[in-house]
Amino acid sequence: MTVCPPLPGSDRRLRVAVAGKGGAGKSTLAGTLARVLARRGHRVLALDSDTLPGLALSLGATAPAEPPLLAAAEKGEDGRWRLKKGIGPARAVQRYAIDAPDGVRLLQSGKHTDTGLAPVMGAVNVFYKLVARLNEPAGLREWTFVGDLSAGPRQIAYDWAPYAERILLVVEPTWQSMLTARRIVRIAATPRAVAMSLVVNKASGQPDVELVEDFFGMSALAVVPADDALRDAERSGLAPIDMAPHSPAVAAIEQLADALAAGSLQA
Amino acid sequence: MKIVVAGKGGVGKTTVAGTVARALARDGHRVLALDADANPMLGISLGVGPEETDALVAVRQGLEDGNSEHEPTIEGFVERFGTDAPDGVRLVVASRIDQFDPG
Numbered sequence: 001m002t003v004c005p006p007l008p009g010s011d012r013r014l015r016v017a018v019a020g021k022g023g024a025g026k027s028t029l030a031g032t033l034a035r036v037l038a039r040r041g042h043r044v045l046a047l048d049s050d051t052l053p054g055l056a057l058s059l060g061a062t063a064p065a066e067p068p069l070l071a072a073a074e075k076g077e078d079g080r081w082r083l084k085k086g087i088g089p090a091r092a093v094q095r096y097a098i099d100a101p102d103g104v105r106l107l108q109s110g111k112h113t114d115t116g117l118a119p120v121m122g123a124v125n126v127f128y129k130l131v132a133r134l135n136e137p138a139g140l141r142e143w144t145f146v147g148d149l150s151a152g153p154r155q156i157a158y159d160w161a162p163y164a165e166r167i168l169l170v171v172e173p174t175w176q177s178m179l180t181a182r183r184i185v186r187i188a189a190t191p192r193a194v195a196m197s198l199v200v201n202k203a204s205g206q207p208d209v210e211l212v213e214d215f216f217g218m219s220a221l222a223v224v225p226a227d228d229a230l231r232d233a234e235r236s237g238l239a240p241i242d243m244a245p246h247s248p249a250v251a252a253i254e255q256l257a258d259a260l261a262a263g264s265l266q267a
Numbered sequence: 268m269k270i271v272v273a274g275k276g277g278v279g280k281t282t283v284a285g286t287v288a289r290a291l292a293r294d295g296h297r298v299l300a301l302d303a304d305a306n307p308m309l310g311i312s313l314g315v316g317p318e319e320t321d322a323l324v325a326v327r328q329g330l331e332d333g334n335s336e337h338e339p340t341i342e343g344f345v346e347r348f349g350t351d352a353p354d355g356v357r358l359v360v361a362s363r364i365d366q367f368d369p370g
Contacts, residue, residue: 021276021277021306022275022276022277023275023276023277023278024276024277052275151276151277151306152276152304152305152306152364153305153306153364153365154305154306154364157364157366175308175311175317176281176308176311178317179308179311179317179320179321180306180308182321183306183364183365186365186366187364187365187366190366
């Protein structure tokens with residue numbers, strides 16, 4: 001596990017990625033957490049590695065039809081995608097990240113089009129090249145990263161969030177969700193040790209929380225309740241923090257931000 | 268008939284597929300339920316049981332372990348790697364990501 005030494009003025013920096021089964025609420029959590037942290041003074045870069053839509057909606061950002069990162073990609077003589085000369089992580093964030101509310105910046109992978117991924121493969125490829133190098137540049141040292149991984153264990157298997165110092169495992173109180181999350185835990189332990197925290201989502205009561213905590217044998221860092229206001233926000237395609245700022249679910253994510261920022265977490 | 272269920276994560280693909288498979292089997296169809304998700308959970312919706320589903324051997328893993336390098340027929344695959352689910356449904360899991368694999 002790579003941990004950058006703390007630097008003056010960077011004590012508010014966090015590096016997290018959100019993982020879990022499809023529909024568990026990864027994007028909703030990542031988008032809302034990014035906005036909350038930005039409101040508390042973090043410089044936040046949101047990283048969307050899903051090739052399906054999601055994080056931009058939860059952030060309340062408008063993503064252009066064509067992925068901005070396409071402009072950063074070119075094919076080399078060997079026929080492989082590469083970053084154009086002179087473009088590294090810091091410059092890519094400066095040029096190709098999208099503005100989201102509260103000052104959050106959003107860097108997106110290419111998204112599936114009506115004809116599949118082929119038209120955006122350049123953006124998908126250079127996104128991963130950039131993500132692998134996010135811990136390098138001095139220009140991003142003080143940024144907080146909040147990553148949204150695509151569903152299931154696949155992206156964890158390929159270690160597609162190498163910037164993350166902690167993975168937030170979003171788990172619904174269902175067996176499908178719990179078994180998927182357990183696979184993620186097992187796989188994530190293989191390439192490099194990374195801290196894992198459990199977030200129980202869509203909990204309808206204490207028995208739901210206990211079901212998940214007993215299954216994993218650990219207590220949850222946060223419990224986000226099942227919340228109609230959040231469902232309404234998703235139905236209307238608006239960011240939960242804009243549409244339901246005082247809802248119990250958003251309040252729970254604010255508490256999660258406090259717990260993460262307190263820095264007292266055990267790895 | 269041959270049916271494929273698709274959709275975004277969490278919308279209920281597995282629940283629909285598993286229940287349709289059971290309903291068709293009860294109507295007298297011989298049903299092969301094929302779980303092609305790299306995170307296979309169809310067994311849960313079919314009624315095989317959560318931990319039992321998690322422990323199923325996928326075809327790809329079975330082949331890599333050398334259980335059947337030269338299985339020549341599809342029927343042989345279904346027989347060798349399939350699992351019985353309620354109502355006579357036969358479940359086959361294609362593949363499962365369960366270890367680190369730097370792609």
